Amino acid sequence: MRRIAVAKGDGIGPEIMDAVLKIFYEAKVPLEYVTVDIGKWVFDKGFNTGMTPEARQTIETLGILFKGPMETPKGKGVKSINVTARKTWNTYANTRTFQTLHGVDTVFSKAGIPIDITVVRENIEDTYGGIEHMITNDVAISRRIITRPGSMQVIKYAFEMARKKKARRITCAHKANIMKITDGLFLEVFQEVAKDYPDLKADDVIVDDLCMKLVTKPDTFDVIVLTNLQGDIVSDLCAGLIGGLGFAPSANIGDHICIFEAVHGTAPDIAGKNIANPTALLLSGIGMLRHLGLMESATMIENALLYTLEQGVHTGDFGNKSISAVNTTQFAEAITSNF
Amino acid sequence: MRRIAVAKGDGIGPEIMDAVLKIFYEAKVPLEYVTVDIGKWVFDKGFNTGMTPEARQTIETLGILFKGPMETPKGKGVKSINVTARKTWNTYANTRTFQTLHGVDTVFSKAGIPIDITVVRENIEDTYGGIEHMITNDVAISRRIITRPGSMQVIKYAFEMARKKKARRITCAHKANIMKITDGLFLEVFQEVAKDYPDLKADDVIVDDLCMKLVTKPDTFDVIVLTNLQGDIVSDLCAGLIGGLGFAPSANIGDHICIFEAVHGTAPDIAGKNIANPTALLLSGIGMLRHLGLMESATMIENALLYTLEQGVHTGDFGNKSISAVNTTQFAEAITSNF
Numbered sequence: 001m002r003r004i005a006v007a008k009g010d011g012i013g014p015e016i017m018d019a020v021l022k023i024f025y026e027a028k029v030p031l032e033y034v035t036v037d038i039g040k041w042v043f044d045k046g047f048n049t050g051m052t053p054e055a056r057q058t059i060e061t062l063g064i065l066f067k068g069p070m071e072t073p074k075g076k077g078v079k080s081i082n083v084t085a086r087k088t089w090n091t092y093a094n095t096r097t098f099q100t101l102h103g104v105d106t107v108f109s110k111a112g113i114p115i116d117i118t119v120v121r122e123n124i125e126d127t128y129g130g131i132e133h134m135i136t137n138d139v140a141i142s143r144r145i146i147t148r149p150g151s152m153q154v155i156k157y158a159f160e161m162a163r164k165k166k167a168r169r170i171t172c173a174h175k176a177n178i179m180k181i182t183d184g185l186f187l188e189v190f191q192e193v194a195k196d197y198p199d200l201k202a203d204d205v206i207v208d209d210l211c212m213k214l215v216t217k218p219d220t221f222d223v224i225v226l227t228n229l230q231g232d233i234v235s236d237l238c239a240g241l242i243g244g245l246g247f248a249p250s251a252n253i254g255d256h257i258c259i260f261e262a263v264h265g266t267a268p269d270i271a272g273k274n275i276a277n278p279t280a281l282l283l284s285g286i287g288m289l290r291h292l293g294l295m296e297s298a299t300m301i302e303n304a305l306l307y308t309l310e311q312g313v314h315t316g317d318f319g320n321k322s323i324s325a326v327n328t329t330q331f332a333e334a335i336t337s338n339f
Numbered sequence: 340m341r342r343i344a345v346a347k348g349d350g351i352g353p354e355i356m357d358a359v360l361k362i363f364y365e366a367k368v369p370l371e372y373v374t375v376d377i378g379k380w381v382f383d384k385g386f387n388t389g390m391t392p393e394a395r396q397t398i399e400t401l402g403i404l405f406k407g408p409m410e411t412p413k414g415k416g417v418k419s420i421n422v423t424a425r426k427t428w429n430t431y432a433n434t435r436t437f438q439t440l441h442g443v444d445t446v447f448s449k450a451g452i453p454i455d456i457t458v459v460r461e462n463i464e465d466t467y468g469g470i471e472h473m474i475t476n477d478v479a480i481s482r483r484i485i486t487r488p489g490s491m492q493v494i495k496y497a498f499e500m501a502r503k504k505k506a507r508r509i510t511c512a513h514k515a516n517i518m519k520i521t522d523g524l525f526l527e528v529f530q531e532v533a534k535d536y537p538d539l540k541a542d543d544v545i546v547d548d549l550c551m552k553l554v555t556k557p558d559t560f561d562v563i564v565l566t567n568l569q570g571d572i573v574s575d576l577c578a579g580l581i582g583g584l585g586f587a588p589s590a591n592i593g594d595h596i597c598i599f600e601a602v603h604g605t606a607p608d609i610a611g612k613n614i615a616n617p618t619a620l621l622l623s624g625i626g627m628l629r630h631l632g633l634m635e636s637a638t639m640i641e642n643a644l645l646y647t648l649e650q651g652v653h654t655g656d657f658g659n660k661s662i663s664a665v666n667t668t669q670f671a672e673a674i675t676s677n678f
């Protein structure tokens with residue numbers, strides 16, 4: 001049986017991961033799970049990347065990491081564990097799909113505007129290199145790096161994905177009117193790659209204009225590809241369109257290793273209370289099953305989740321207040337009862 | 340009588356400026372206007388900053404520039420005229436106020452969520468310096484600069500403004516979890532300045548999280564202060580919340596010169612047709628009147644505008660389709676008839 005690495009994460013991580021793995025178990029998903037030690041809790045034990053050498057080796061052997069949310073340790077020299085993981089394994093494409101979910105009310109769902117947007121974000125470069133320093137006591141500088149091969153790999157991935165899902169449109173967002181050289185390079189690569197995909201409608205938009213249009217006409221977009229930081233911002237905006245990060249799956253795609261994760265916070269205030277919402281992690285897990293070719297399991301679980309949400313079953317953080325909230329375990333049971 | 344410089348701009352600029360000045364005239368605004376030559380059309384005549392030396396001198400003498408939208412000339416070495424103007428006169432704070440307007444429907448107004456957000460954006464630093472180059476054929480680098488005095492002046496301005504308007508909250512948005520040094524400096528200055536304003540509720544938020552919250556709970560924000568590019572993106576997002584850039588005033592505040600402007604596009608496709616919407620430019624003009632202490636004129640014009648919109652009078656780009664659209668001149672006349 002295929003084995004994958006699982007890191008439960010910090011805060012609410014363990015309880016939502018347990019809920020998701022229970023759902024996978026009930027769905028008879030043909031996977032075996034190898035638990036690995038990654039997270040703020042590992043950092044606190046003295047491992048400054050937030051992971052043990054064993055964890056790293058296991059992940060490199062198995063190729064797939066399924067992870068819960070992780071807290072970023074505080075301190076100036078310290079890097080986010082999520083970012084370290086993405087960089088360590090060159091997972092160059094961060095892919096997040098935002099779809100209207102019946103049962104999760106937003107101003108857009110109420111207005112009858114359907115959302116179906118996939119953001120593909122370059123995941124390694126830009127100012128995420130953390131190449132920064134103080135030139136004097138008063139002047140700070142950060143280097144923003146954009147490379148042709150780095151842009152090429154994520155843009156090619158985005159076009160392949162767009163073709164596979166028969167996207168209506170693939171849009172490159174950028175600020176090439178100001179960052180004419182760096183974003184200019186990213187846009188140039190996009191336009192070059194677009195020539196190989198005449199079947200797809202490819203266009204570009206300035207990132208600020210994109211953000212205005214995402215809140216006025218979000219249904220006109222489909223696949224959007226961006227550089228790292230702009231992609232980070234646009235991803236969260238799009239998460240808001242469908243109800244928040246609690247409903248947004250995330251996949252970090254590399255040639256050798258892929259990471260599927262929940263990207264919402266670790267919610268320390270409610271950790272251990274069995275009331276957290278496992279939906280984002282479950283949606284990430286469903287994406288992972290598809291990636292592994294386990295289409296039947298993925299579809300069965302996804303249908304059960306969508307049906308459960310439609311029924312109005314919800315944890316305390318969302319849903320119709322006139323239907324009382326269930327806890328994490330009950331939410332998972334409601335899903336498995338809908339297989 | 341106080342004299343100010345007026346640049347009509349490109350595309351629809353001249354016709355919306357004429358409409359606004361007609362409204363000012365009917366309102367007996369005690370101002371005299373000195374027309375100056377700035378815009379893409381001036382660039383095309385061979386002035387590579389997009390302005391004539393006479394224009395520059397007039398503006399420096401008068402201290403106030405009221406301007407229509409301007410087109411950015413194409414080409415790698417060429418800078419945006421708007422950005423050049425902001426930099427030339429060190430207008431360090433870009434202030435945009437986004438308020439729900441009755442008669443301008445959005446998903447938020449339909450859901451009964453009121454918007455009243457002022458974005459104060461640092462207007463000079465960040466990657467807007469345009470310090471970029473190719474290191475090799477494949478690697479582009481841009482320098483992002485954040486300085487203490489630059490951050491200080493805009494943050495102090497934001498706090499003063501927040502105090503004057505008795506803001507419910509002033510929020511610093513940043514990405515200091517990744518750009519620990521540059522955005523860390525901006526955040527540090529914010530926290531330092533906040534100590535001098537114990538009457539104000541000051542807090543900070545990561546910029547991606549802000550964008551998620553702006554589309555889910557926009558009514559929880561009031562004044563938001565940010566670095567340049569993040570501020571650019573968040574400004575447009577907020578414009579979308581109230582119906583688009585056609586309804587968003589903009590002021591560039593410096594110690595010696597202030598620029599009040601419409602920041603939407605020049606809409607070359609409809610230029611000269613007398614159908615463009617002058618609302619954003621008029622709102623910017625109203626902000627300018629307040630800045631000049633002309634409170635009575637400002638209030639009279641603002642009330643007339645708000646009442647006109649509420650009546651359902653609209654240009655072709657917005658409003659209730661069952662009420663037929665008016666042209667630019669008629670829109671201005673409807674406003675003056677409501678004085």
Ligand SMILES: CC(C)[C@H](C(=O)O)[C@@H](O)C(=O)O
Binds near residue numbers: 072080082083235517
């Ligand atoms: C936690 C943070 C470092 C991270 C990022 O900026 O990439 C997060 O916002 C995300 O989107 O996954």
Ligand SMILES: CC(C)[C@H](C(=O)O)[C@@H](O)C(=O)O
Binds near residue numbers: 178208419421574
């Ligand atoms: C036109 C462009 C250079 C400008 C900017 O990026 O500042 C615009 O987006 C704005 O917000 O005024």
